[in-house]
Amino acid sequence: MELLSGADMLIRSLQDEGIEYIYGYPGGAALHIYDALFRQDKVKHILVRHEQAAVHMADGYARATGLPGTVLVTSGPGATNTITGIATAFMDSIPMVVLCGQVASTLIGEDAFQETDMIGVSRPVVKHNLSVRHPEEIPEIIRKAYYIAATGRPGPVVVDIPKDMTTPNERYEYVFPKKVKLRSYNPAIRGHAGQIKKAVDMLMAAKRPIIYAGGGVILGKATDQLTELVRMLGYPITNTLMGIGCYPASDKQHLGWLGMHGTYESNMAMHHSDLILCVGARFDDRVTNATEKFCPGARIVHIDIDPASISKTIDADVPIVGPVDAVLKEMITLVRESKEKPDAEAIAAWWKQIEEWRAFHGMRYETSPDLIKPQEVVEALWRLTNGEAFVTSDVGQHQMFAAQYYKFDRPNRWINSGGLGTMGFGLPAAMGVKLTHPDDEVLCITGEGSIQMNIQELSTCKQYNLPVKIINLNNQALGMVKQWQDMNYESRHSESYMGSLPDFVKLAEAYGHVGVRIDRKEDLESKLKEVLAMKDQLVFVDIYVDRFEHVYPMQVARGSMKDMWLSKTERV
């Protein structure tokens, strides 16, 4: 029988859970835990400069590896600083466990120093949260937290740990449970066979089908199954911003991503389709545009692990609740064995129409003889990294340009805050990726607005030697805000101009990194090459881009999917 203190149990449970890295920041209520951390070397701790960044690091790690990330913070401000990060992970269904110190249980409710009701504060933005009421419960609570975070529709789980649960000299028997069982939590393990059969029959009968895939395919590790099914059928596929990489972007069946800034051809194909096979996506408002005008001729098959995602905004004709990999596998078998075959003539006509749309717009932008276009920067990066880098982004125009012009052929490489739209996400997320992928190129494509929301992490990068490449598309404005003001507020640029920007080159140098400024178009490619050649250095690349560029296509507000601006002057 092994006797351990609550703090040692906690760290031991993390070891037994197979956790390699935790990201965090110490403080009073977490000190027993930090002491236990000090006395072992299996679980490595990364000390960030702000707790929000710890959560984004864990998030970046989780998105790149598919494994749950882990955060450790103290009570009060330590805990509340994690909220934006937790909400980010929650909106994108990212598995994560956030361990928060809490004041001693005897003080709870007395407005003690650094006391916050973290269970209450985090409740709307977690998959679940758990509170430790006795030190002996710790191993089971940790096991449960990871189980809940990583299964079903993944999400963040908060564990609140009052300080007296981790007292060093109170020891209890340590037993790490092999399995957890929760009578009230049983995620689906397969889809309904009858529904799957119905879906396959509809796929075979469709004349203008389209596959609409989302982040659920990546989270559900179903990219192989999706690719196989799509290639077997020969149908067009589009995906959401979160689904980027779930199907190779360079493949001819891929129409690009859809929605507000999606490709012309994918939005047109969705609108004119007669059957939508939705796989692990959720008909988000950034995809559907006005729901009452959404794809009027389409019948909808919707596969999702989360029943609440089905028929939430758009009614499904055939709902299938289940893990996407298992459901797609069954569909592949049924398609293979099916006596019916797709209607070759109708599908050929459908492709002919789609190719016309693709030829009409594709992805294009106007170049300039002297100004650097943000799109050009992304295209250059894509070429120079052979499309194989991990790319994280912040939120705004640069995010859309990165997603539009970097073509991802693999999952888990495009890492952005799609649901919550969190500025400040990109750098810490890139750090989380780089830590576990030291030999891969990790780019953080950002803007001068977003990067300043977590710029302090340049210090963490120095401490742990995380040579990410920060690509700052500097347009001296909050570009997406400014674009909306141009389009909807007669160019009244209310508070979207950022004056007094720091000298980012000197700033990077002050933190011990390399700074590079690019402001001449002719230097772009050569300087980017130099930057990428500095393998062991974090390089902050401050690129002065066209300040007036807009992101297109852009769906017309309250229109249907096919209503888009294609440039500042063309509207379809």
Added chain:
Amino acid sequence: MRRIISVLLENEPGALSRVVGLFSQRNYNIETLTVAPTEDETLSRLTVTTTGSDKVIEQITKQLNKLIEVVKLVDLTEGAHIERELMLVKLKATGSQRAEIKRTVDIFRGQIVDVTSSVYTVQLAGNSEKLDGFIQAVGTSGVLEVVRSGVSGIARGEKVLSL
């Protein structure tokens, strides 16, 4: 449409706040809410009455089911069911009013459970319309205080909501 959703919930601290939080967070209505432990002390039974379109009700039941502590739930209004609400009312009762109130209480099959020289306290159980009807019958001017439990419900016949 009005619905009665009956939920078996883990009897744990914080579980109720998750249910209530879900309703406000997603902009759903709560008209009444009752909750108490069951014969199995690890479980609470919660009854919530709400209104909404079929689509909203479907979302409410799905979102409730997603809460880790919700073990099982049923929309009682989908089938035959019994609903009851308990009401305690303090009524001004003086002079000739006293006999009149007593008669009305008998008609509604209520009981006078406390008496002073000027006040009757009446206990009444039934569905919500019956309780509304009683208040209407005695007239709001005589009502000093009303407390209602909110609706509890159970399915008719063999159907049982249990583990």
